[in-house]
Amino acid sequence: MTTTPTFEIDPYEKTWMRLSLALLVIFIVLVGVAGYALGFQVPAPEARVDPRTVATDPNSPWSNPGLRELAPGKYEAYVLAQIWLFNPREITVPAGSTVTFYVTSKDVQHGFKIQDTNINMQVLPGYVSKLTVTFDKPGEYNFICTEYCGTGHAAMFGKIIVEP
Structure with missing residues (x-):
């Protein structure tokens, strides 16, 4: 039993x-x-691009990266990450501006971090990372690459100047 x-x-x-x-x-x-x-918001891929032609395609906003004013106080920043360089290296906006960053890479994985903020996104070749930020305080905000991308990685930085 x-x-x-x-x-x-x-x-x-x-x-x-x-x-x-x-x-x-x-x-x-x-x-x-x-x-x-x-x-x-969590940064997520916004779109797909061809990393081989993203910087040379005349229809691509990354063939001429930089800041574009959409309306007073509203901007789009197209940033191209490539080995050891962000293009553009410097972005200037007035205080109180809302900037939507569109960041992509044409070669390897990079990171885009605005120091002393919680703004940090992964940048992958072929993908567009998007994040919207409002800069209320005037000053200089450095941005750096947070993914090791080779021997010149330490030189991969830039700055955002927020003018009063």
Whole structure:
């Protein structure tokens, strides 16, 4: 005669399992609220481009990278990352401006980080990374490459000048 073991969960363990499940649900709801209601954004590929021709195609905005004014206080910045260089190296905007960055790479993986901010995105060949930022405080904001891209990696930097 075989007996089947009985499986019982102690009430103390049930309480902890319920508490864990409740905390997990609260965490998921808070992440959803932060993502949608508060407008937090994670940089994601905006589009695809051909990395072999992105800098030379006359129809590509990266054939002449830089800042474009869409309306007063609203700009688009097209930044091309290539081995050991950001093009353009310097961007100047007035304080209070909203800038949408479109960053791509024509060769290897790079990073685009504006120092002393939480603005950081991965830049991959063939993909366009997009992020919108409002610069309220005048000053200089350095940007750097955060992915090792070879021996000249340390020279891969630039700056954003926010004028009063």
